[in-house]
Amino acid sequence: MKVNALLAAAGVLLSACALPSVPGEPAAHKVNVDGAPYLLSQLTASTWTASTAGRARPLKTSFSHQAALLQAIEKTSGCKVTDSDYSRQGLQLDAQVDCGSKLKN
Numbered sequence: 001m002k003v004n005a006l007l008a009a010a011g012v013l014l015s016a017c018a019l020p021s022v023p024g025e026p027a028a029h030k031v032n033v034d035g036a037p038y039l040l041s042q043l044t045a046s047t048w049t050a051s052t053a054g055r056a057r058p059l060k061t062s063f064s065h066q067a068a069l070l071q072a073i074e075k076t077s078g079c080k081v082t083d084s085d086y087s088r089q090g091l092q093l094d095a096q097v098d099c100g101s102k103l104k105n
Contacts, residue, residue: 029076033068034060040076043094048073050093058090069093 028039030053037053050069052059059069070081070093079097087094 031072031076033072034065038069038072040073042077045099046097048077048095048097049087050095051088051091056091059086059093061086061090066093070095073097 028041031038031040038050039053041049041051043049050059050073059065066084070084073095074081074097077097077099079099081095082098083096085094086092
């Protein structure tokens with residue numbers, strides 16, 4: 001009996017790890033920049049992030065590549081990027097956006 005109860009409890013705990021994301025959690029937007037796939041995610045009302053899709057790897061840090069990622073964030077968010085920096089040891093680009101200054105299409 002104890003073994004069955006323990007196995008049942010373990011099954012419930014393990015299945016909880018496979019639950020889908022929390023409802024209302026913003027989805028990541030997959031975009032291509034310079035031919036490579038990236039994920040753009042909104043962390044807060046004024047913060048967006050960019051990271052590589054798939055296996056985590058450092059982002060390219062050239063000015064032109066950073067500008068292309070920031071432009072993708074502006075297009076996806078509809079807001080103007082006001083500041084940005086790299087985090088997570090270069091695995092992520094964080095961008096502060098101003099949505100009061102909506103981009104004109």
